[in-house]
Structure formats: structure tokens, C-alpha cells
Amino acid sequence: MRILIVGGGTGGTILANNLARRLASEIRSRKVKLTMLSASDKHMYQPGLLYVAFGQMTPDQLYRDQQSLLEPGIDFHVDPAEEFQLDNNKVITKSGKTHEYDMLVIATGSRIAPEQIPGMSEGADTFYSEAGAVKMFKRLREIEEGTIAVAVGVPHKCPIAPVELVFALHDYFTAKGIRDKIKIKYHYPIGRIHTIANVATWAKPEFDRMGIEYETLFNVKEVDPENKVVRSEEGTETKYDMLIAIPPHTGMEVVEKNNLGTGGWIPTDRHRLTMEGYDNVYVLGDTTNLPVSKTGSAAHFEAEVVAENIASIIKIGIPVRDYDGKVYCFIETGHDSATHAMFDYKNPPDLKPSSKPMHWFKMAYNQMYWSSVRGLL
Amino acid sequence: MSDTNKVIDARDTFCPGPLMELITHMKQAEVGETLELLSTDEGSGNDVPEWVNKVGHELVSSEKIDGVWHIFIRKMK
Numbered sequence: 385m386r387i388l389i390v391g392g393g394t395g396g397t398i399l400a401n402n403l404a405r406r407l408a409s410e411i412r413s414r415k416v417k418l419t420m421l422s423a424s425d426k427h428m429y430q431p432g433l434l435y436v437a438f439g440q441m442t443p444d445q446l447y448r449d450q451q452s453l454l455e456p457g458i459d460f461h462v463d464p465a466e467e468f469q470l471d472n473n474k475v476i477t478k479s480g481k482t483h484e485y486d487m488l489v490i491a492t493g494s495r496i497a498p499e500q501i502p503g504m505s506e507g508a509d510t511f512y513s514e515a516g517a518v519k520m521f522k523r524l525r526e527i528e529e530g531t532i533a534v535a536v537g538v539p540h541k542c543p544i545a546p547v548e549l550v551f552a553l554h555d556y557f558t559a560k561g562i563r564d565k566i567k568i569k570y571h572y573p574i575g576r577i578h579t580i581a582n583v584a585t586w587a588k589p590e591f592d593r594m595g596i597e598y599e600t601l602f603n604v605k606e607v608d609p610e611n612k613v614v615r616s617e618e619g620t621e622t623k624y625d626m627l628i629a630i631p632p633h634t635g636m637e638v639v640e641k642n643n644l645g646t647g648g649w650i651p652t653d654r655h656r657l658t659m660e661g662y663d664n665v666y667v668l669g670d671t672t673n674l675p676v677s678k679t680g681s682a683a684h685f686e687a688e689v690v691a692e693n694i695a696s697i698i699k700i701g702i703p704v705r706d707y708d709g710k711v712y713c714f715i716e717t718g719h720d721s722a723t724h725a726m727f728d729y730k731n732p733p734d735l736k737p738s739s740k741p742m743h744w745f746k747m748a749y750n751q752m753y754w755s756s757v758r759g760l761l
Numbered sequence: 762m763s764d765t766n767k768v769i770d771a772r773d774t775f776c777p778g779p780l781m782e783l784i785t786h787m788k789q790a791e792v793g794e795t796l797e798l799l800s801t802d803e804g805s806g807n808d809v810p811e812w813v814n815k816v817g818h819e820l821v822s823s824e825k826i827d828g829v830w831h832i833f834i835r836k837m838k
Contacts (some may be wrong), residue, residue, distance in 0.1 A: 488777045500788075543777050575808050579778040601815050603784060619817045632788075647789050675774040711776065712803045729773040 385416045385698055388475060388483050390465045391491035392422030392450050394757060395669035395683030399489060401759030402691035404455035407698065411457040416698060418457060421477060422462040425450055428514075429753050431680065434545065434716070437511035437520045438552050441750075446514070453758055465492070468642045469661055470750060481604070487664050487694055490650060491687075492639060494541055494670035494678060498631040501537060501716075505738070507609030508629035511549070524556060529565035535604045535614050538573050538633030541670060541678045546570070546630050547578055547587050549718045552602030553628075554594045555719040568595075569613070569622055571602035582735045583715070583725070590717070605628070633678065635671060649673035655706035657690055666690045677711050682758065685710040690760075714746045722746045765833065766794040772801045772829060780812060783834065787818070788816050790836045795821060800830040809834070 387403065400420050410416035427450045435441035454460055467476040468490075475483045496512045498504040509520040532553060536546050542574050550570050557563040570577065570591070576584040577591060577598050591598055603617040607627060615621040634640075634649020644650050644659075651660040652672035652726075660663040668690060669683030676682050686707055693703035709729030716722045722743035725733035736742070755761050769786050771779035779800035786796055798809060806823060809832050813820045821833035 538775065538781055538788070539777060543781075573784055574778070574780045575811055579781050580776050581804065601812060617817075647785075675769075675771045675777065675779075677776045709774065727775050732775050 385410075385487070386483075386485045387416065387418050387487045387489070387694060388485035389418070389420045389489045389491065390475060391489075391493060391671070392420055392424065392427060392460075392667070393491060393493045393669065393683070394680040395493075395671075395687045396420060396422070396489065396491035397427065397450070397453055397757045398684055398759050399668060399687040399691050400458050401453070401455050401492065401757075402515055402688060403694060404457045405759065406691060406695035407594040408457065410698065417459065418560045419483060420454070421461050421463055421465055421475070421483070422450055423462070425462045426752070427757065428452055431753075432516045432750060433511045433514065434548060434552065435750075436514070436517035437554055438524070438719075439521050440719075443514045443518065448754060453754070455759075467636075468644060470644075470665060471657075473664070480734030485664075487666070487697075489668060489690060489694075490639075490644070490659070490671055491668035491683070492671050494633045494635055494648070495637075496631040497634045498629065499536075500634075501604050501629075502630050503608060503609050504537075504604070504629055504631060507607035507614075508535070508627040508631075510629050510631055512631055515663065521626065521757070524553075527566070528562060529627055531567040531569060531623065532626045532628060533614055533622050533624035534568070534570045534630075535602070535607075536572055536629050536630045539605055539678065540630045540633050543579055543677050543679075544583070544715050545712050546572065547583065549628065549630075550591070550596055551594075551716065551718045554596065559719070563595075567597065569597040569599070569624075570717065571599050571604070571616070573601070573603045575600050580725070580727075580733050580735075582733050586723075586735050587739040616651070632671070639671065645673055647673075654709070656693075656703070657686055657707050666694070676709055677713070679711060679713065680753075681711075681712045685712075714742070714749065716743065716746060765797045766790065768797045768799065770799050772799050775802075778802065779830075780808055783809060784812075787834070787836055792836050792838060795833055795835045798830070798832045798834065800832070801828060802830075805830045805832065 422560040463477040511517040576586040652667040727733040819835040
């Protein structure tokens with residue numbers, strides 16, 4: 385049995401390690417071959433980018449060697465997939481190598497696409513890349529007064545990040561002693577300040593208390609860097625001194641190039657996590673077209689389900705679990721407090737009160753991630 | 762609805778939520794296409810038409826059947 389995992393991010397790595405443990409004897413006896421393809425020999429802890437943007441972490445703290453995170457039984461190649469031949473059970477890589485499989489998992493993730501919004505690349509700062517986060521921190525250190533506008537593209541990874549950003553901005557400039565000289569204006573695509581109703585209800589009085597201005601039903605149409613104006617599809621505009629954008633995201637180019645899904649998102653069964661039309665192809669994390677959060681947390685819980693099902697198919701011939709839509713989110717509410725929420729397809733997020741211990745736990749999790757991605761947590 | 766180009770199944774989801782899903786798919790659609798949004802979120806009956814009207818698309822119809830909103834929207838720009 386040949387299992388091929390394409391993608392070495394959170395979902396792919398947790399899946400590979402989980403499978404390597406579940407199928408250790410089958411791998412040793414060569415009944416199972418477990419192969420992973422990745423575009424990089426490094427693994428990034430992406431949630432750390434928000435801390436880099438506020439000078440609380442440096443980029444080198446976000447990386448580990450991918451090979452060091454993997455169980456010994458995993459055949460790892462830094463050689464990204466270029467061509468998917470799903471009807472022939474083959475994947476061809478950038479180097480020209482052909483990998484045949486019996487079961488395929490596609491976990492290639494997503495990427496920021498600021499180029500979809502005219503002027504966004506030139507006019508906005510962002511913390512969704514290493515270079516962007518460092519540049520944003522330099523800019524935050526320089527600005528002494530004026531309006532910082534926050535604009536949110538759709539869809540985007542980590543839906544809680546926009547409100548975490550606003551709380552962090554408030555605390556950063558408060559600590560610097562210039563909060564009264566900085567106007568923070570938050571813009572959000574739908575008619576409340578966060579897509580999760582409970583988060584919106586909880587955050588609104590917090591925004592009011594902190595003096596955060598907000599405009600809802602604001603979908604970014606264009607950025608005019610020359611005049612420092614951001615305009616919405618809905619016909620409004622805001623002048624800014626610094627614009628921080630949550631860029632729109634797309635799936636990876638290789639998914640689009642191979643016509644696996646519109647926008648780079650692969651049509652996926654919401655419970656089985658198989659690609660529509662292919663029972664031997666699974667899809668994980670950001671790569672799916674599922675209406676669930678594009679977060680490491682969703683990828684993590686999906687990976688556990690897929691690992692259990694692939695292992696059980698090999699051992700007893702049938703899958704044993706459905707994905708229930710489970711997602712868990714930490715929510716940083718400033719530089720010294722946090723809250724959290726958990727939800728699934730049937731149970732809405734139940735927001736807990738913000739506290740300092742939850743922030744400390746999030747700080748600990750930033751290190752525990754490396755155990756998590758090894759499949760140990 | 763026979764001329765519907767795409768169905769967006771956002772039932773039983775809370776984040777990013779039905780309206781965010783609609784905005785995502787609307788970006789990918791062609792002008793003139795009609796999308797059907799399925800949602801079990803009680804708020805969709807109000808917040809989807811509010812956004813559709815504000816941004817300038819056309820709300821073709823909106824109906825709740827057996828607890829599921831079926832909202833048809835035509836992309837106008």
C-alpha cells in the first residue's frame with residue numbers, strides 16, 4: 385500500500401506522523417510505504433507571524449527543519465508536486481519524478497493574494513508573510529501619530545487574526561504612550577465586527593472601551609497608495625497614514641493549474657474529507673473548499689480523522705470516523721490576555737472570558753506546537 | 762431554480778460563516794451568474810440581503826424551507 389502525502393504544513397505533517405505510528409509494523413515489514421512531498425525543507429509556525437509584527441518574536445524562532453519533525457518511517461522529499469494524474473494514481477514532481485500511489489492526501493495549503501486587490505501590494509502592510517511581518521514592525525516603530533486602518537480581504541486564513549491585530553495595536557501604542565495620537569479604524573466585510581456572532585458580541589464593547597473605530601460591510605475594492613485611501617466595493621472610503629491588510633487568500637497554484645478546484649480550493653466531502661469523485665484522494669486543511677476556518681487547528685483535527693481512517697482501511701478494510709467540523713481557536717486579546725473558543729458543525733463557538741492564564745497558555749502553546757505537529761499532542 | 766450556476770452549501774457552519782462563503786464565491790463568479798446559498802444560520806435571512814443590496818448585486822429570492830435558507834443572488838458587477 386503506497387500512501388502519498390503532498391504538502392508538509394500542519395495538516396500534512398500531523399497526518400504523516402500519526403500514520404507512521406499507527407502503521408509502524410506495516411512500514412517496517414514494507415507492506416506500507418509512506419511518502420511526503422513538500423516545497424520546503426523548513427516548517428514555519430505561521431501563527432507566530434503576528435508576534436513578529438509586534439517585535440515579540442524574531443523570524444528564526446518560527447522555523448524547524450521539516451525532516452526533524454518527521455517519524456523515521458516517512459520517506460520525505462523536498463520536491464513539490466507539479467502534475468496530478470488522479471485517474472492514473474500518479475503525481476509528477478518538479479524534478480520530473482513520478483510517484484504512484486494507492487492513497488493520496490493533498491494538503492498544499494493556501495497563499496496570500498494581495499495582487500487581487502489593486503494597490504494592496506504597494507499600499508498595505510501585512511503580517512501574513514515573514515518579510516511582511518518584519519516590515520510591519522519597522523513601520524509600527526516609526527509611526528508617531530495618524531490613522532492606522534485595518535482592512536480585511538476574503539477569504540483569509542485564521543479568521544480571528546483581524547481582531548487579535550486590533551487588540552495588539554491598542555496595547556502596543558498604549559505601552560508606547562502615544563495611543564491618544566493614533567486613531568485605529570477597523571473595516572470588516574460583513575455587517576458585524578466578526579463573522580462569529582459570539583465574538584462580535586463580545587468584541588464590540590471591547591472596541592468601544594478601547595476607542596477603536598469600526599466600519600462594517602466594507603469589502604476592499606482598491607487601495608490608492610499615492611493618496612493613502614482605501615475604497616470599498618460598497619462605495620465608501622477611508623484615508624489612512626498606515627494601512628494594515630489581511631490579504632485575500634487563494635489555494636495553491638498547482639491546484640488551479642491541474643484544474644482540481646476553483647480558486648485553488650478542492651471540492652471535499654465535509655465528513656469523509658475525500659475529494660469529490662475520488663474515494664482514494666483525501667484533502668486536508670486550507671486546501672479544501674469546506675466552509676470551515678482556514679486554520680492550523682482545523683487542519684490538525686482533520687489530519688487526525690484522516691490518519692485514523694487510512695490506518696483502519698489498511699487494517700480492517702473500512703474507515704471508522706467522520707470529521708465533525710471541529711475547530712479550536714486561541715484568541716489573543718492584547719499583549720497580556722487571551723480567550724478561546726471551540727466549535728464544530730453542530731455546536732456554535734462558546735466564547736470564554738478573557739484571562740491572563742489563557743494568554744500564558746497560548747505562549748506555552750507557541751512552543752508546544754512542535755510537539756503537536758509531531759503528532760504527540 | 763433552473764438557471765442557478767452554483768450552490769454554496771454553508772449549512773451547519775459558524776466560521777467563516779455563510780455570508781463570508783457567499784462573498785468568496787461571488788468573487789469567483791462571472792457577472793450575470795446566479796448563486797444559491799444554503800444556510801442554517803438564522804441571521805442569514807437578514808444579513809445576506811443587507812450585503813447584497815449594499816454592494817449592488819440582485820437578490821433574486823429568499824426562502825426558508827425546513828430550517829434551511831435558500832437564497833438566490835445574481836452577480837451584477
